[in-house]
Amino acid sequence: MTAPVRVVVAGAAGRMGREVVRAVHGDDGCQLVAAVDVHHVGEDAGELAGIGALGVPIQASLAEAIATGRPEVLVDFTIARAAAANGEEALRHGVSPVIGTTGLPSEAIERLRALAAERRIGALIAPNFSIGAVLMMQFARQAARYLPAVEIVELHHDRKVDAPSGTAMRTAELILEARSERDATAPVAEEIRLPGARGGDFRGIRIHSVRLPGYVAHQEVLFGGPAQTLSIRHDSFDRTSFMPGVLLAIRRVRSLEGLAIGLEHLLDLG
Helix, strand or coil, X not given: CCCCEEEEEECCCCHHHHHHHHHHHHCCCEEEEEEECCCCCCCEHHHHCCCCCCCCEEECCHHHHHHHHCCCEEEECCCHHHHHHXXXXXXXXXXXXXXXXXXXXXXXXXXXXXXXXXHCCCEEECCCCCHHHHHHXXXXXXXXXXXXXXXXXXXXXXXXXXXXXXXXXXXXXXXXXXXXXXXXXXXXXXXXXXXXXXXXXECCEEEEEEECCCXXXXXXXXXXXCCEEEEEEEEECCHHHHHHHHHHHHHHHHHCCCEEECHHHHCCCC
16 A cells, blocks of 8 residues: 655645645545644644644744655745745755745746756646646647637736736746747737736736635636637636645656646646
């Protein structure tokens, strides 16, 4: 019988972190061995997550958590600056990072890529762990080959600090990979009466960010063509929608060769 994957969760006191604690504890293939956060230090991670005491206290230091818990995988839902440092710390100790934190600067990602390659350790950065959202991005990439005129609208809760979302940026990158330079729509001399009314411009793709209470994570990719439109939309109504993807990443990340960007690298998409 295969031993469960030993997991440390960084950001364990946050909303996503608590959800990960619940998911890991409830999965027979995983074992929560440590939890890290700058808040609620010393409190039991299970009690914070509402599932009762697990005997896993919140620790302030990832290095200490790795030393005491001996994890194989780090799951990080913190903030960009902390996630980059946590990922490097994990790799230096032979631990595979699974990073769901968005907004990491490109130079931080490249440092993680180089370190993962040097240590020959699998690592993953995923802008979205919802399998439905990953499929939405893949469908958008396919559609862009035939309908190059596109805009992206992403909607999140009002506590999200980065905009556009990592999912929207990743979607735009995939669309740009799929379409040729000749497919880019010609710029139009627009009269912008209110700055930002047309959203942000990412290499010719307009991205619109909405932040309102009541939303969790939603995105619609809008394509236009001669006398037709195509809408590809995904909605996450609760953070539990991300957990199957997180558990998949925990189980498979160590099979990767170095750093991968996007959960699609762990899915069999044909």
